[in-house]
């Protein structure tokens with residue numbers, strides 16, 4: 001199979017003889033990146049779409065996730081809690097406590113075939129220096145074997161170390177390999193500034 005041969009030889013291939021296969025892959029995964037071998041993910045750049053999965057309560061992580069999905073032509077998937085949280089002062093005691101104690105929450109069924117995605121970005125707001133409960137649920141119920149996972153956070157403060165350590169352990173428990181990460185401060189920033197930071201952060205992962 002030409003794709004496997006190219007992978008084995010680790011070379012750039014876009015020869016005319018492969019056009020049929022190229023077209024079939026292209027159509028199957030509905031990608032529009034150039035026909036080009038990408039040594040970074042040992043794959044043709046377009047052969048598997050990335051997946052961006054996120055939970056967002058107040059819209060900041062959603063904004064960042066959209067920027068990433070657009071930049072990478074990735075599939076975008078929002079995780080929703082079956083019983084949506086109300087914004088108010090109790091969010092910090094209830095939601096914060098749930099996050100600190102590594103709770104999970106009931107989430108909607110995941111409507112995407114994870115096998116079609118080699119790289120999965122997982123976005124969460126930081127709650128109590130940890131990922132949000134809905135993200136804990138997604139990670140807990142998913143087997144990431146063979147997948148590269150890139151967790152990312154939005155946050156009010158400046159430090160995401162604790163949240164990253166926490167989510168990494170959870171991802172590894174679900175057989176995933178963390179291949180990168182980033183965090184974006186949202187507090188006090190306009191949407192335009194958050195978008196600019198997200199674009200900057202994603203440069204590292206674009207081929």
Ligand SMILES: Cc1cc2nc3c(=O)[nH]c(=O)nc-3n(C[C@H](O)[C@H](O)[C@H](O)COP(=O)(O)O)c2cc1C
Pocket residue numbers: 055056057058059060061062091092093095096124125126127128129130154155156157158159186187
């Ligand atoms: C319950 C709760 C706990 C939070 N805890 C933290 C925290 O520990 N550290 C931090 O930097 N920001 C914290 N934040 C702020 C959010 O991480 C930040 O506003 C984030 O960008 C919101 O993302 P969203 O709009 O996608 O929900 C907390 C927010 C909430 C609601």
